[in-house]
Amino acid sequence: MNGRRAFRVVGPVLVVTLLVAALFAGCDRSGGQVLIGSKKFTESVILGEVLAGLVSDAGVPVTHRRALGGTRILFNALASGEIHAYVEYSGTLTHEILAGSRPADEAALRDRLAASGIRLAGSIGFQNNYALGMPEARMAELGISSISDLVDHPELRFRFGNEFMDRVDGWPGLQAFYGLPQQDVRGVEHELAYRGLAAGDADLTELYTTDAEILHYGLRTLDDDRGYFTQYDAVLLYRIELERDTPEAVAALKRGLGLIDPARMIAMNAAVKIEGRAEAEIAAELLRERLDIDNEVSTEGRLGRLLRYTLEHALLVGLSLSAAVLVAVPLGILAAYRRQLGQILLAVVGILQTIPALALLVFMIPFLGIGAGPALMALFLYSLLPIVRNTHAGITGIPIHLRESAEALGLPAGARLRRIELPLALPTLLAGIKTAAVINVGAATLGALVGAGGYGQPILAGIRLDDTALILEGAVPAALFALGAQWLFERVEQWVVPRGIRGQVKP
Amino acid sequence: MFTLDRVSKRFQGAAALDGITLAFESGRTSVLIGPSGCGKSTLLRLLIGLLLPDEGTLTFDGRPLAVASMRGLRHRMGYVIQQGGLFPHLTARDNITLMARHLGWRQEQIEPRLEVLAALTHFPADGLGRYPNELSGGQNQRVALMRALMLDPEVLLLDEPLGALDPMIRYELQEDLKQIFAALGKTVILVTHDLAEAAFLGHTIILMREGRILQIGRLAEMMDAPTEPFVEQFIRAQRNHFGP
Numbered sequence: 001m002n003g004r005r006a007f008r009v010v011g012p013v014l015v016v017t018l019l020v021a022a023l024f025a026g027c028d029r030s031g032g033q034v035l036i037g038s039k040k041f042t043e044s045v046i047l048g049e050v051l052a053g054l055v056s057d058a059g060v061p062v063t064h065r066r067a068l069g070g071t072r073i074l075f076n077a078l079a080s081g082e083i084h085a086y087v088e089y090s091g092t093l094t095h096e097i098l099a100g101s102r103p104a105d106e107a108a109l110r111d112r113l114a115a116s117g118i119r120l121a122g123s124i125g126f127q128n129n130y131a132l133g134m135p136e137a138r139m140a141e142l143g144i145s146s147i148s149d150l151v152d153h154p155e156l157r158f159r160f161g162n163e164f165m166d167r168v169d170g171w172p173g174l175q176a177f178y179g180l181p182q183q184d185v186r187g188v189e190h191e192l193a194y195r196g197l198a199a200g201d202a203d204l205t206e207l208y209t210t211d212a213e214i215l216h217y218g219l220r221t222l223d224d225d226r227g228y229f230t231q232y233d234a235v236l237l238y239r240i241e242l243e244r245d246t247p248e249a250v251a252a253l254k255r256g257l258g259l260i261d262p263a264r265m266i267a268m269n270a271a272v273k274i275e276g277r278a279e280a281e282i283a284a285e286l287l288r289e290r291l292d293i294d295n296e297v298s299t300e301g302r303l304g305r306l307l308r309y310t311l312e313h314a315l316l317v318g319l320s321l322s323a324a325v326l327v328a329v330p331l332g333i334l335a336a337y338r339r340q341l342g343q344i345l346l347a348v349v350g351i352l353q354t355i356p357a358l359a360l361l362v363f364m365i366p367f368l369g370i371g372a373g374p375a376l377m378a379l380f381l382y383s384l385l386p387i388v389r390n391t392h393a394g395i396t397g398i399p400i401h402l403r404e405s406a407e408a409l410g411l412p413a414g415a416r417l418r419r420i421e422l423p424l425a426l427p428t429l430l431a432g433i434k435t436a437a438v439i440n441v442g443a444a445t446l447g448a449l450v451g452a453g454g455y456g457q458p459i460l461a462g463i464r465l466d467d468t469a470l471i472l473e474g475a476v477p478a479a480l481f482a483l484g485a486q487w488l489f490e491r492v493e494q495w496v497v498p499r500g501i502r503g504q505v506k507p
Numbered sequence: 508m509f510t511l512d513r514v515s516k517r518f519q520g521a522a523a524l525d526g527i528t529l530a531f532e533s534g535r536t537s538v539l540i541g542p543s544g545c546g547k548s549t550l551l552r553l554l555i556g557l558l559l560p561d562e563g564t565l566t567f568d569g570r571p572l573a574v575a576s577m578r579g580l581r582h583r584m585g586y587v588i589q590q591g592g593l594f595p596h597l598t599a600r601d602n603i604t605l606m607a608r609h610l611g612w613r614q615e616q617i618e619p620r621l622e623v624l625a626a627l628t629h630f631p632a633d634g635l636g637r638y639p640n641e642l643s644g645g646q647n648q649r650v651a652l653m654r655a656l657m658l659d660p661e662v663l664l665l666d667e668p669l670g671a672l673d674p675m676i677r678y679e680l681q682e683d684l685k686q687i688f689a690a691l692g693k694t695v696i697l698v699t700h701d702l703a704e705a706a707f708l709g710h711t712i713i714l715m716r717e718g719r720i721l722q723i724g725r726l727a728e729m730m731d732a733p734t735e736p737f738v739e740q741f742i743r744a745q746r747n748h749f750g751p
Contacts, residue, residue: 408592500638
């Protein structure tokens, strides 16, 4: 009884405190900092570490927002000032980002970027071109050496990274250009495509010419005999206002131009992907050798890392769930009282549930930037349905004689809701929150795609690096976290649900 | 206390009450009786304002019952239904004192009142901390009666309060109810389908059929001078249970 009363008072205070904390956390923490971005593949992360190391050496505070996502996410983040610099590939800029009105030459490209407040500073020193790759033995067996040879082998199974499948300069363009007849063509996570090749489940994938896997998996690139693939120079992009605000950072970034040759890039990729070394360590090694920069690499221990992921994950789940409860419970009550409006409400939150998480995250970025914002919003939206539906079901499921008894006592509508209907709906309502929490813990791992951190970070990195131990470092705690959340809600249920209606989901 | 003037109520076109004109006496126990679907429960639900009449006027204490004044008036009426209508998430004590607490009664007012009611209804003190699903059917009805009486209402409305109880408990509660009604001297309106119960508890019996009142009076009057053949049939049908 006292516990329940205490919860009524403390509960809302706690929730509001969390929300305020989130607002502050969501505020720009960058004040005066240079933010470097990277895409979610190893080479980009290494380059991000290199840029961060250069800026740091100049004494400018810098943060590297690692492995944020794909091209679209990074470029939009740069265009909106969410990050200040990253390494892009020239072919991606002309063929993908500015494809609508393709710039004729490099000068035109520079002008176009400058119009968006972005400076193209120049090449890092290597190209990372697209190529098609097959296991060497299979190529010999089929007598394939160039892309044109593929026309005679329509039965081959192609597995491409999702980005390559969709890009205009990827599979669609290539297929049309060479007239390729293959039907069994599917998009998969790029790292999984390599494993498919190794296991014999696939015949061909696209490669980047600096990929460490070419050697590791015994692959060979097919000759682009009709010259389809564009040149992809790794180029440094940064926000023009950096030249005004922190010119020393710009000078530092420009030390990266021409710094890395193709052989060095392949070696660095291999060091991370095959030897399993940390990107930051590899980048620091490069800077020490080539520029005599001695940056301290802070290597976080496994326990410290786990603690950080747990904290980030708990924050994502806790905040989004609290906000969802605050919104969904009143919506559920409204839906129960206004039957027609209720049908519409339930349909809307149901539709929200069907939007794929990745699409929702990317859609949110222009409004909420990168980081925890879009992840929180997506998790919030996903949590609505179970809570709204169960609140609605809990209230509409109250037997008519109990509703009438409350009315006949002379309780006003507000008191009936507070003293009778909500407490009677509580077991069902809590079951809804519990469902939302468990879904949320799983869905929050996707937040790592937009830089929100959490257990998704080691999972994504593990997939990227083909490192099962790293995947488990995220997956196991995530599963334990979900179980913990379930246990916690069962305790809460014991605590707040009166003995008279405990153990029954419907009153 | 209550007066009805040509009150009608229809459900999906079918008349549940058909032009009822009736006055309930203050301080007396009136029993509404009749076969299922005769409108006796509908009439009681009109009195507590859970339903509104389609036609006619209904006054309480000289004033017409209206939606706006209904809530205040309900504090002057106690209502007990067959299933008790107790809230399963509240203990017996919390069920009984719910409305008083909502109205801001202090603990010093609530406790003596609870003691009086528990003594009146012969309810064991240690049962007050239990939830409805931890009490027997008879005890639940005693709690429901205490809840109805908590604010010391002028009127007590009971809709088949003993309908769901087994015969022994029912018999015991009938005795208790009679004593309680006598002790309180309140206006009581009780719905039942059991003629023996009606005769035992009621000063006046109101026999209804198909939304109309057939006869008002004591059982002896109905037996001696039935106004319609149905009155005689109804009485005989109930008597037949006891054999010849």
